[in-house]
Amino acid sequence: MKLTKVRITNYQSITDSNEFNIDEITCLVGKNEAGKTAILKALYKLNPINDADGDFNEILEYPRPDYARYRRAVKGNEEEQANVVEATFEFEADDLESLYTAFGPDCLDEDDPTLTLSKGYSNQFSVHDMEISEFGVLQHLITEANPSTKSMPYLRDCETPDQVLTAIENSEDSDSLSELANSMQKIIEDGFSVYMFDEIILDRLPKFLYFDEYYQISGQTNLDRFVERVSNNQQSSSQYPLHPSDYPLLGLLRLSEIELDDLLNPESTQDLTALLEAAASILTSECLPFWSQNKNIRMKFDVREALPGDPEGMQAGTNFWGQVENTTYYSTTPISTRSRGFIWFFSFMAWYSYVRETEENIIFLLDEPGLSLHAKAQADLLNFFEQRLRPHHQLIYTTHSPFMIDPSQLNQTRIVQDLSIEPGSEDLEGNQRGTRVTTDVEIATKDSLFPLQGALGYEIHQTLYIGPNCLIVEGVSDKLYIETISGALQRRNEEGLSPQWVITPAGGSSKVSTFVSLVGSQEDMNLAVLVDFHKKDQQEIENLWKNKLMKKNKVYTYENFVPGDEADVEDMFDIGFYLDLVNGEYGSSISESDLKVRHPRITFKLESYLQLFPFPRNAEYNHYRPARYFQESIETLESQLSESSLDRWREMFRCLNSLLSI
Secondary structure, three states: EEEEEEEEEEOEEEEEOOOOOOOOEEEOOOOOOOOOOHHHHHHHOOOOOOOOOOOOOOHHHHHHHHHHHHHHHHHOOOOOOEEEEEEEOOOOOHHHHHHHHHOOOOOEEEEEEEEEEEEOOOOEEEEEOOEEOOOHHHHHHHHHHHHHOHHHHHOOOOOOOHHHHHHHHHHOOOOOHHHHHHHHHEEEEEEOOHHHHHHHHHHHHOOEEEEEEEHHHHHEHHHHHHHHHHHHOOOOOOOOOOOHHHHHHHHHHHHHHOOHHHOOOOOHHHHHHHHHHHHHHHHHHHHHHOOOOOEEEEEEEEEEOOOOOOOOOOOOEEEEEEEEOOOOOOEEEHHHHHHHHHHHHHHHHHHHHHHHOOOOOOEEEOOOOOOOOOOOHHHHHHHHHHHOHHHHHHHEEOOOOHHHOOHHHHHHHHEEEEHHHOOOHHHHHHHHOEEEEOOOOEEEEEHHHHHHHHHHHHHHHHHHHHOOOEEEEEOHHHHHHEEEEEEEHHHHHOOOOOOOOEEEEEHHHHHHHHHHHHHHOOOOOOEEEEOOHHHHHHHHHHHHHHHHOOOOOHHHEHHHHHOOOOOOOHOOOOHHHHHHHHHOOOOOOOOOHHOOOOOHHHHHHHHHHHHOOOOHHOOOHHHHHHHHHHHOHHHHHHHOOOHHHHHHHHHHHHHHHHHHHO
8 A cells, every 4th residue: 555645643743735746756754853853753653663662642742722612622522633744545446356355356446545544632543535345245245145146135235234234033044144144243233435444454564664763773782672672562561661772673683684593592602603693694795885974894793792781770680682783994883883873873784684584564754863973974865765765665755854855855854833932923823823734935935945956956966057068268269269159169060079978167376276086986977077277277277187086188278278377268269369269358459469478378368458448338347247348259250260279179079079988
């Protein structure tokens, strides 16, 4: 069964969440205290993986501002106990097969049947909105009961359970039809929906698994007490309940294929050592591919007799120790001393492996997953969600981190907000208060939208300005010149800059090395640099490859393509042509003979001239304006480009395009 819609009411900060859709992966985004956790906890109680967690407590959980009125109304029989969760499920192929087997191929009237299930402070399921063919169910149950030839005609004419029950009581083979009679009695008492739910659907209903930082693995435990807790838990005893840290430890042992008895009663030291090493190898290969923060670690396990100096509760019997070995420093530390992010990640992976082995239909509810993880590790976690969880489980998780939002899947985000915690909330009407869930960004507050804006901004930065083949240039003027000349050559059916390159202005020569450091650290990034060359910047340019930020053959300067020992992008043009661009943009009449200063760069000569003879109206010279003029006027200027200038651009494009295959 697949969860498709949810609505939460009358729970903690939630008066009415609104109904919202659920996808394979659903991300609830909102600021702190908006009510994201309340939504998950309410949904968890619908059908928790631990049955003991399934009861709603109206004293503790009903919205406090209305509790006194509600309590009086319930006690006075003016209201029924409030509903909390309403969830709609879609039947999948194997669910329908089970229903058809039990109640016949005509038991449902819908082509795409669904079931809506609700639960509240009565802690009883209510089943509704399931389109049932009551006659089809009756006829199938009658046929399966295999009545005698004499009784069949009377039963076939029945259209209600009461009629079937009466026909059985009046038939000669009523004893052999007692099971059918019991079914009819249940249907009369509870209705068709509840009967079908109890008989088939309840066992197929997904279990919810709620996980937050409360369920952190300790990495160490006393095995004797652990075995006692596990044994009593299996017997449904609450005298020795499992600790929260026991669940991921159970997963760790199950994933490692270790039986508890093998640890407490090994046949030999070598056998125990081999078992623990095998377990560590399995865990390392299973968990660490999704942990990119440190690839130089591996898991280790140890089992030893307790010593007096061991932690409290572990000073007698046999202790289990989980450790992490750093293969770079040849040191081993307890799991509990690792970073909070690692402990969370490892705990979740271990508990996931525990429930995965049960092969149950599990819906994961993760509260602020990866909150203590680095941004890159959060990306690893999203990757784990996509690769491991999506194919087998639905997932609903909360976050306020932009790095825990997949910008390519913004359709799976839901905005959670509570206007009563926003500035100006004192003027809100009562029905405007409380946690709401929406996909409408127009009514979302700025704080609620901030994580989405962060995720979207990062994605735009990655896709609009950065691509898998990234050509870093100094400024926007470089980008304009390159794109315009490339287009002019391509119109001649000549080679321009390959469209595989994404031209990315760094915002100035001083920012190129920093930009390369940030962008070049991304995996699978083909990076090239094309910058101006001034003698004073030579060392900074050489540092790009000397500091191993880039390969030397992927760093170009304009000096590589023009005569002289210094060059800007403007020097790719003839002096006269560039001055035409300047004059056209600024309304000046500067000629090549006016530039008296001896220097290889056109811009240096021009700036020296302008110090003595400014532009009309004292306009300030900048590199961008002539570049923009060139782009806007290319249709008339294209014929004035000299072949020597075009040859320089052709050679540059050829060199840059050759880097795509390196």
